Amino acid sequence: MRVTPFTTILTHPGSAHKDEFLACCVLLATAPAPILRREPTPGDLSDPAVAVVDVGHRHEPALNNFDHHQLPDDAAPTCALSLVLKNLGLYDDAKAFCDWLEPAEWFDCRGPNATAKWLGVERNVVNQLNSPIDGTVLRRFAAATELRAGEPLWEIMRWVGDDLLTYLRTLRARLSFIGQHAEVWTLDDVADTHGNAPAVLFLPRTAPLPEEPSAGLDRYVQEQGLNERVVAIVAPDRRSEGYGLSRHRDHPRLDFTRIAREPDVHFAHARGFVAKTSATDPQRLRDLLRMAARG
Structure with missing residues (x-):
């Protein structure tokens, strides 16, 4: 205008x-x-x-x-x-x-x-x-x-x-970028007693890495109508080659203190809402999420 x-x-x-x-x-x-x-x-x-x-x-x-x-x-x-x-x-x-x-x-x-x-x-x-x-x-x-x-x-x-x-x-451009690259993972083997499997939004590392890799992810979840499904977000860690794992809106299904002793986890907050890992393999990231999941 x-x-x-x-x-x-x-x-x-x-x-x-x-x-x-x-x-x-x-x-x-x-x-x-x-x-x-x-x-x-x-x-x-x-x-x-x-x-x-x-x-x-x-x-x-x-x-x-x-x-x-x-x-x-x-x-x-x-x-x-x-x-x-x-x-x-x-x-x-x-x-x-x-x-x-x-x-x-x-x-x-x-x-x-x-x-x-x-x-x-x-x-x-x-x-x-x-x-x-x-x-x-x-x-x-x-x-x-x-x-x-x-x-x-x-x-x-x-x-x-x-x-x-x-x-x-x-x-708006950031949301478009996320839509082109992000994946929604469903952790079927840790479904709750009602059969509800938690979903995770995963953003892979791209080159060049955005200055704030996690920027816009919460808004993307909201715009896509995924708030009721997504319990965690996995995004590139800007301080290392690994990833950050965080509870989406502090969802209680995950407690990252459960993975604090894993050899490739170098930080897990004492309140369990975020962790940092050097892992880059998607399968390993899924395994860490499963270990952190509460039934």
């Missing part, structure tokens, strides 16, 4: 929230512009060179105006970040691949009480998930009136935006 160029990013002063912070991060990743925190003027809103974020009561992508506060109360939860991602043509993938996005939309539009109810959790859980990283970064952002290249917070924001856009723009 074609994005209108801009040279300045403007957002509201006062308290800062995650949605406009992340929206500014994403915009920074598309253009290294200074960030101003003040109320917009009519001239700002009519000038496409000024990207106006989370303020101004106007959503006009062609003019780089990205506010949601004018939307009706019964509109689907939408925040400034949502609007920026839609303008970049990345919103659908972000909604599919970023599990945190929809809760962020709800929190910004509906508040913590309604968000907790929507998530099906107690209200205090929302506070328990707060991070001091979030608090410090947002507080420092709120205290600024202007941020420019070279300043620590501006650079951090650009990193956040770069990482998010890179993730969204490469994950």
Whole structure:
């Protein structure tokens, strides 16, 4: 999608929230512009060179105006970040691949009480998930009136935006790569008492080896509708020539402490959810999985 160029990013002063912070991060990743925190003027809103974020009561992508506060109360939860991602043509993938996005939309539009109810959790859980990283970064952002290249917070924001856009723009290709190379193994001889045999997603080593060999595997399992079947993932270990074995979403069918004494297993976590092996033969990897399986 074609994005209108801009040279300045403007957002509201006062308290800062995650949605406009992340929206500014994403915009920074598309253009290294200074960030101003003040109320917009009519001239700002009519000038496409000024990207106006989370303020101004106007959503006009062609003019780089990205506010949601004018939307009706019964509109689907939408925040400034949502609007920026839609303008970049990345919103659908972000909604599919970023599990945190929809809760962020709800929190910004509906508040913590309604968000907790929507998530099906107690209200205090929302506070328990707060991070001091979030608090410090947002507080420092709120205290600024202007941020420019070279300043620590501006650079951090650009990193956040770069990482998010890179993730969204490469994950689809990564999922395609996994689909071309991955295998689903069924361990029939360790079926449970109901006859359910555990399945394992195996990604063989390829050349060149991806920087993060396990990236996208959990998402691939989910997209393929395999969550109910797959109990483990086996992927190349980036630190050795062998493989990492891990429980998929901490599935209880496997306990890798059971293989800790095997000569080709050089690490097994004491909690049993992951192990590392120098083994490369698929049959040996299957044998290790069988030994780790609980009945």
